[in-house]
Amino acid sequence: MGVHVRRNTQLAWKRGLGVTNYRGIVSPAYAVFRLVRDDFPFYYHYLLRSNEYIGYFKTFSSGVIDSRLRLYPEVFGRLTAIVPPLNEQTQIARFLDHETAKIDGLIREQERLIGLLQEKRQAVISHAVTKGLKPDVPMKDSGVEWLGRVPAHWTSSSIKRFCSLVKDGTHLPPPRVSEGIPLLSVRNIVGGEFVRRSDDSKISENDYVALCRSFTPQQRDVLLAIVGATLGKTAIISDAMGHFHIQRSLALFRADASKLNPHWLHWVFQSAGFQSLLWEYAGFSAQPGIYLGTLASFKIPVPPIKEQIEINEWIGRQIDPMNTLIKEAESAVLLMKERRSSLISAAVTGKIDIRNWQPPADSMVLNEGASELGVEETAAGRKV
Numbered sequence: 001m002g003v004h005v006r007r008n009t010q011l012a013w014k015r016g017l018g019v020t021n022y023r024g025i026v027s028p029a030y031a032v033f034r035l036v037r038d039d040f041p042f043y044y045h046y047l048l049r050s051n052e053y054i055g056y057f058k059t060f061s062s063g064v065i066d067s068r069l070r071l072y073p074e075v076f077g078r079l080t081a082i083v084p085p086l087n088e089q090t091q092i093a094r095f096l097d098h099e100t101a102k103i104d105g106l107i108r109e110q111e112r113l114i115g116l117l118q119e120k121r122q123a124v125i126s127h128a129v130t131k132g133l134k135p136d137v138p139m140k141d142s143g144v145e146w147l148g149r150v151p152a153h154w155t156s157s158s159i160k161r162f163c164s165l166v167k168d169g170t171h172l173p174p175p176r177v178s179e180g181i182p183l184l185s186v187r188n189i190v191g192g193e194f195v196r197r198s199d200d201s202k203i204s205e206n207d208y209v210a211l212c213r214s215f216t217p218q219q220r221d222v223l224l225a226i227v228g229a230t231l232g233k234t235a236i237i238s239d240a241m242g243h244f245h246i247q248r249s250l251a252l253f254r255a256d257a258s259k260l261n262p263h264w265l266h267w268v269f270q271s272a273g274f275q276s277l278l279w280e281y282a283g284f285s286a287q288p289g290i291y292l293g294t295l296a297s298f299k300i301p302v303p304p305i306k307e308q309i310e311i312n313e314w315i316g317r318q319i320d321p322m323n324t325l326i327k328e329a330e331s332a333v334l335l336m337k338e339r340r341s342s343l344i345s346a347a348v349t350g351k352i353d354i355r356n357w358q359p360p361a362d363s364m365v366l367n368e369g370a371s372e373l374g375v376e377e378t379a380a381g382r383k384v
């Protein structure tokens with residue numbers, strides 16, 4: 001079984017490439033390369049994914065915007081590589097297997113913590129938006145399967161009854177321009193907030209005006225991801241967003257202020273029951289998605305406006321400490337990933353001398369990257 005480099009034509013500049021030990025079939029989006037020199041292939045697994053080489057690949061990629069960049073096989077084949085002596089290639093790969101495995105372990109610990117905090121956060125939200133805050137209040141059957149019993153004085157009805165506007169983003173996005181009005185998508189929902197990003201797609205002023213003939217996103221509108229793997233992500237538009245429009249991956253809900261507080265709708269969307277409902281009704285073709293009409297007909301719990309605001313404030317107080325811990329853990333993960341990338345770059349470019357490095361005598365490490373390759377690292381070296 002040979003060792004090959006497999007590379008995604010469109011995502012090489014996003015580390016969409018690596019060395020594999022497995023025999024199989026790849027889609028047309030990938031190109032496969034076989035080493036012709038007697039080099040240590042797993043050294044290239046690190047070299048070609050280093051920060052320096054990702055920048056190198058981006059420079060030689062073709063496309064109008066980042067998300068459309070392609071590094072074609074014939075171009076990739078002409079690029080050059082840093083090739084140290086074979087024994088140093090092996091040593092660099094062994095060193096990075098050992099050190100990145102330690103970092104990966106720490107990252108997994110923080111990610112587990114984030115997962116537990118997110119579960120606890122969702123449990124708090126779910127109970128509050130379906131049962132309220134008073135445990136002794138009379139209850140009734142809501143008649144809605146995902147809700148079950150709710151406080152007797154609450155109503156349960158379809159989302160469209162409580163919103164003055166329910167729309168999804170454009171299905172025919174206009175041409176992109178280098179300078180213009182942002183056309184945002186689900187990728188702009190980050191940590192429960194709707195934010196601008198440095199590489200946002202942009203459209204012309206005229207195209208923006210044309211899209212606004214249907215609707216114009218406004219402050220306090222609620223957004224929900226309705227297409228893609230992140231189906232169910234939600235955020236509220238803040239007053240700091242300025243002018244923008246949205247793509248079809250997002251649905252927009254404008255709450256009728258006399259009936260529904262937008263923050264209440266935002267919490268309901270995040271509840272475990274509603275999230276399960278979304279995925280239950282999602283269709284699957286190229287990617288998961290849910291029809292706007294189906295979504296608008298979903299029934300939600302709606303207490304009196306005053307009680308909605310009280311519960312909103314209570315939820316905020318309960319989850320703020322959890323949000324802080326989640327952000328701290330996410331920051332720690334980001335720093336560790338940056339450390340991992342810097343370490344790889346330094347090792348494969350010779351900025352650190354690891355020729356005399358040896359792992360602890362009793363070490364037995366199987367890191368994430370090596371496990372994907374079917375390679376085990378021991379004190380004696382790699383075992384394939």
